[in-house]
Amino acid sequence: MPSVEQTQPLISHLLELRSRLLRALIAVFVVFLGLIYFANDIYEFVSAPLVDRLPEGATMIATDVASPFFTPLKLTLIASIFIAVPFILYQVWAFVAPGLYKHERRLIMPLLLSSSLLFYCGVAFAYFVVFPLVFSFFTAISLGGVEFATDISSYLDFVLALFLAFGIAFEVPVAIILLCWTGATDPKSLSEKRPYIIVGAFVVGMMLTPPDIISQTLLAVPMCLLFEVGLFFARFYVAKQTNES
Incomplete structure (x- = not known):
């Protein structure tokens, strides 16, 4: 007990x-x-x-x-x-x-x-x-x-x-930083998978929006741009962590 x-x-x-x-x-x-x-x-x-x-x-x-x-x-x-x-x-x-x-x-x-x-x-x-x-x-x-x-x-x-x-x-940048922070992945690996992530963004857009190409594209394109933003800041954070260790 x-x-x-x-x-x-x-x-x-x-x-x-x-x-x-x-x-x-x-x-x-x-x-x-x-x-x-x-x-x-x-x-x-x-x-x-x-x-x-x-x-x-x-x-x-x-x-x-x-x-x-x-x-x-x-x-x-x-x-x-x-x-x-x-x-x-x-x-x-x-x-x-x-x-x-x-x-x-x-x-x-x-x-x-x-x-x-x-x-x-x-x-x-x-x-x-x-x-x-x-x-x-x-x-x-x-x-x-x-x-x-x-x-x-x-x-x-x-x-x-x-x-x-x-x-x-729109939480994509936060998710990317958290993934890199926890060691689940790193910016280099994510950048190499960019083509698959772009395709995945359009698949997610198709699943989460009405069945029309307009809303699907309007969701997928910001996700791709926010992926690049998250990738940019994740590089800075990983470098900072490396220096501290």
Whole structure:
């Protein structure tokens, strides 16, 4: 049986984890309370890329009685989580930091900040660049005699999936630096595999986006560029680690 000395650290870690999780949930709840009054405005903002490109006389529809009420609230909750991401990541950092070495702490905090920024950049890229092009394409090829009317709940699921796909895809530089940092690979090996990574980026773009070449390319090309960015910074970090050792 584990001794009292072994059990106490485990309990203290679990209590610390619970405290960090509660703080993260409270942060999301506080942001949600601040945004709930603007729930309809937030949905109108997110739906604007499609609404502005609907055929004349067409509108979005609600096929469920409760959709006009619950759909904006669902979007507001997701937006609250997105906004609270930096604070949530800080709680993760505060939980794991005591177990890290000094040089590891110097790396992890910038990575947490950069991962938040890259995620927001991916979401912004999807909204301002991808959505206008994709929705223009979809509305332009609608079948004759078929009225173009999108359910508000289905639209929300669609855009949230794209937000998440582009937000995660923009984390490529952070993933590359972490892979090189842990010794799983190195910049030279990754640069030699560049052709395969480019093909893989287009495969990922095909899997995570709607079945059209526009959105697939708009996801794959930034991933390839961000791969080069991550490769550039990974070289600097590996050189620094080598010098320290």
